[in-house]
Amino acid sequence: MGEKEAGQMAKTLRRAAAFSALGKALFAGARGGPSLGKRLAALPRMLKATAKGEYDGGMRVALMVAATAYVASPVDVVPELFLALFGLADDALMVAWLAGSVLSETERFIEWEQRRAAVIPGHVVT
Structure with a gap:
């Protein structure tokens, strides 16, 4: 396999992974995961907890x-003008990828919040 074919295959795999992540995240609510609304509502909390280092x-x-x-x-607008569909692709x-990542990461964050809420603060006595 040549270098060009390998590069094309890598692009195809990345594209498939992005759509797979999006599909899994969108249908997670149907299989018992958090709803889309809960995920989007968790986004500001996730950003705040990340910024605080928690x-x-x-x-x-x-x-x-x-x-x-x-x-x-706006820098990306120029290629769209010249390359039309290829620039938009x-x-x-x-x-x-972004939609799949946001949905996946917010689900992970919600699970983290639930585990954190289950911990009872206190001291371990030995």
Whole structure:
């Protein structure tokens, strides 16, 4: 397999992983996971807990912020003008990855909150 074919295969796998993450996150509510509303409501709490260093989602949140900046960036408008559909495809893939990541990470955060709430503060007596 040549270098070009390997690169194309890697792109295809990343694209499939992004859509898979989105699909899993969207249908999690149907299989007993948090609803979409609960996930979105948890987003500000997750950002606050991450900023305070309480939640370990720092790198994942940073990647989501970077993806949001990439999609919203006016610098990315120029390629769309010249490349039309090809220029929009990278944004579509980024939005799919971002949606899947946000939904997946908020589910993880909600589980973290539930485990944290179950802990009774106090001292261990030995």
